Amino acid sequence: MSKITDFSVYPDEHxxxxxxxxxxxxxxxxxxxxxxxxxxxxxxxxxxxxxxLDRDLKYYVxxxxxxxxxxxxxxxxxxxxxxxxxxxxxxTGAHKINxxxxxxxxxxxxxxxxxIAETGAGQHGxxxxxxxxxxxxxxxxxxxxxxxxxxxxxxxRMKLLGAEVVPVTSGSKTLKDALNEAMRxxxxxxxxxxxxxxxxxxxxPYPLMVRDFNAIVGREARQQVQEQFGRLPDVxxxxxxxxxxxxxxxxxFLNDAGVRIxxxxxxxxxxxxxxxxxSLAAGRPGVLHGNRTYVLCDDNGQIxxxxxxxAGLDYPGVxxxxxxxxxxxxxxxxxxxxDEALEAFHLLARTEGILAALESSHAVAQAIKLARxxxxxxxxxxxxxxxxxxxxxxxxxxxxxxx
Amino acid sequence: xxxxxxRFVQLKAAGRTGLIPFVTAGDPSPAHAVALMHALVDAxxxxxxxxxxxxxxxxDGPVIQHASERAIEKGVGLADVLGWVAQFRQRDxxxxxxxxxxxxxxxxxxxxxxxxxxxxxxxxxxxxxxCPLEESAVLQPLRDAGLQQILLAAPTTAPAxxxxxxxxxxxxxxxxxxxxxxxxxxxxxxxIAARVADIRAKSKAPVAVGFGVRDAQSxxxxxxxxxxxxxxxxxxxxLAGADDVDDITARASAFLAPIRAALDAH
Numbered sequence: 001m002s003k004i005t006d007f008s009v010y011p012d013e014h015x016x017x018x019x020x021x022x023x024x025x026x027x028x029x030x031x032x033x034x035x036x037x038x039x040x041x042x043x044x045x046x047x048x049x050x051x052x053l054d055r056d057l058k059y060y061v062x063x064x065x066x067x068x069x070x071x072x073x074x075x076x077x078x079x080x081x082x083x084x085x086x087x088x089x090x091x092t093g094a095h096k097i098n099x100x101x102x103x104x105x106x107x108x109x110x111x112x113x114x115x116i117a118e119t120g121a122g123q124h125g126x127x128x129x130x131x132x133x134x135x136x137x138x139x140x141x142x143x144x145x146x147x148x149x150x151x152x153x154x155x156x157r158m159k160l161l162g163a164e165v166v167p168v169t170s171g172s173k174t175l176k177d178a179l180n181e182a183m184r185x186x187x188x189x190x191x192x193x194x195x196x197x198x199x200x201x202x203x204x205p206y207p208l209m210v211r212d213f214n215a216i217v218g219r220e221a222r223q224q225v226q227e228q229f230g231r232l233p234d235v236x237x238x239x240x241x242x243x244x245x246x247x248x249x250x251x252x253f254l255n256d257a258g259v260r261i262x263x264x265x266x267x268x269x270x271x272x273x274x275x276x277x278x279s280l281a282a283g284r285p286g287v288l289h290g291n292r293t294y295v296l297c298d299d300n301g302q303i304x305x306x307x308x309x310x311a312g313l314d315y316p317g318v319x320x321x322x323x324x325x326x327x328x329x330x331x332x333x334x335x336x337x338x339d340e341a342l343e344a345f346h347l348l349a350r351t352e353g354i355l356a357a358l359e360s361s362h363a364v365a366q367a368i369k370l371a372r373x374x375x376x377x378x379x380x381x382x383x384x385x386x387x388x389x390x391x392x393x394x395x396x397x398x399x400x401x402x403x
Numbered sequence: 404x405x406x407x408x409x410r411f412v413q414l415k416a417a418g419r420t421g422l423i424p425f426v427t428a429g430d431p432s433p434a435h436a437v438a439l440m441h442a443l444v445d446a447x448x449x450x451x452x453x454x455x456x457x458x459x460x461x462x463d464g465p466v467i468q469h470a471s472e473r474a475i476e477k478g479v480g481l482a483d484v485l486g487w488v489a490q491f492r493q494r495d496x497x498x499x500x501x502x503x504x505x506x507x508x509x510x511x512x513x514x515x516x517x518x519x520x521x522x523x524x525x526x527x528x529x530x531x532x533x534c535p536l537e538e539s540a541v542l543q544p545l546r547d548a549g550l551q552q553i554l555l556a557a558p559t560t561a562p563a564x565x566x567x568x569x570x571x572x573x574x575x576x577x578x579x580x581x582x583x584x585x586x587x588x589x590x591x592x593x594x595i596a597a598r599v600a601d602i603r604a605k606s607k608a609p610v611a612v613g614f615g616v617r618d619a620q621s622x623x624x625x626x627x628x629x630x631x632x633x634x635x636x637x638x639x640x641x642l643a644g645a646d647d648v649d650d651i652t653a654r655a656s657a658f659l660a661p662i663r664a665a666l667d668a669h
Contacts, residue, residue: 184462
């Protein structure tokens with residue numbers, strides 16, 4: 001591949017990021033996707049739509065979220081300065097709402113009274129149920145039975161918000177199965193239903209749309225870091241499951257050739273053990289859930305079951321733009337194990353008084369590693385994509401503590 | 404002339420509606436996969452649709468997903484499916500076989516390698532559910548090798564796109580009779596009749612109608628206006644759990660015989 005200097009022109013009109021992306025779906029979905037693409041491409045340039053979205057991001061979500069210099073953590077690590085983009089401070093406690101508020105507004109403009117969503121950790125489900133309540137839409141959330149067990153608090157939260165949570169018992173009973181089920185619902189009820197995909201995967205236009213709605217994270221951070229430190233960061237890091245918070249942070253920096261970009265995937269019990277969810281670090285190009293991307297599969301092409309302590313990273317595919325950035329050499333993707341994430345969780349809690357989500361703890365662990373590589377005046381910008389309240393029970397159980 | 408084309412010419416000459424049963428390869432029993440294929444032909448199948456098991460069959464309903472899961476659990480992969488087709492061909496040189504499945508197993512197997520092995524085994528057509536016309540460039544090696552790419556059309560397909568699909572259709576065009584997953588239970592015969600009539604006027608390829616066809620009655624309703632009827636989930640459901648070869652073949656013929664009779668009585 002020849003050296004790419006302008007990353008802002010992707011995807012092309014077919015939703016392709018180089019060799020990745022596209023629309024690998026059954027014929028029944030082609031018309032709804034075409035309708036959505038047409039509507040979204042119009043709305044993303046509609047000043048009224050943009051103004052409405054900006055208003056809700058400011059007054060409802062609470063944007064902008066701060067960039068916080070984690071001084072005690074940095075001192076403890078003894079390397080470069082670690083900066084945290086505090087997406088955990090958004091309404092509902094994660095970056096996910098940036099996307100759901102955007103898609104709910106698209107649903108409203110398209111006249112669809114019912115929204116459906118799939119969720120892994122439950123964060124996207126909560127964010128979908130939240131905006132459904134906010135806009136008076138009916139909401140059905142598909143969630144793997146295993147994840148329901150792991151994330152009881154979020155399940156109850158969704159119900160409190162008026163959503164119906166449907167347990168999915170097929171396959172591995174996790175995020176990918178919930179996604180299959182939601183896709184089936186959409187195919188069957190497309191006339192009145194809008195499918196809010198929670199990550200930058202799926203068929204075109206989802207990787208584009210979800211990235212656009214999350215890109216505010218990087219746009220804000222780029223400006224905030226320059227205001228506070230007078231220059232761009234040396235390196236960015238974020239956790240990558242499907243990759244929405246990561247692309248959200250990365251996108252505004254893609255054309256800043258001097259800014260290094262590192263994605264942290266879930267290495268679970270270690271990539272060598274096979275019990276992980278590191279699609280980019282350990283997978284291969286394939287086709288899953290409507291797009292060509294890196295997937296974890298066996299030699300028969302069957303998608304393999306993944307493992308991560310964090311439900312939100314437990315996904316065998318990844319957004320196609322990440323696959324593209326990896327192949328283009330613009331971003332690196334590395335694995336962070338369950339144990340490393342847990343260690344980072346505790347360290348951040350004790351040095352900064354911040355309980356990070358287990359997903360985000362992978363990014364914190366990677367930020368700590370990167371901080372050690374750079375001099376003291378270096379700047380490592382880490383996306384703290386969500387808060388850890390939802391994970392308190394998981395952590396307690398893992399550490400043998402009765403809560 | 405391809406085996407599929409020849410079969411539809413024969414059907415037309417005889418004034419018969421084709422019967423296309425779908426089974427998931429390796430379900431209910433990998434050991435009797437070939438026997439099941441012969442049983443389908445004995446019970447009146449004109450074309451066999453053989454599902455290649457995939458872990459994430461997004462466009463299928465729970466019945467076929469579970470059949471896929473059972474087959475995968477028993478270790479069934481693309482190579483087994485091709486092996487069974489080759490075995491089937493030793494005794495049956497005429498019944499066309501269409502492999503139906505998803506792109507990832509073919510992609511991982513390798514397009515050129517798959518094309519060569521499938522032709523060698525005696526596969527005639529390939530229906531890749533998650534590979535619409537727009538993404539079909541990847542299937543060029545399959546077409547070059549002589550495999551016919553079976554395309555889907557749906558009630559939601561826009562008129563301009565339908566013209567495009569009709570022009571590109573090879574073998575037969577598979578009309579999904581409603582906008583849902585496989586195996587759901589809704590069917591408005593009048594609507595389907597009108598849409599299929601329109602498609603048949605535009606398409607040189609014959610039109611098979613499927614998704615939601617469950618029994619003799621629903622098959623017969625479609626026989627009046629389609630070139631062939633596809634029956635999948637209801638058959639897969641009937642076969643589920645059988646494990647000895649006599650039980651499997653008995654269930655297949657007991658299920659298909661009344662449907663065949665209803666189609667022929669039309």
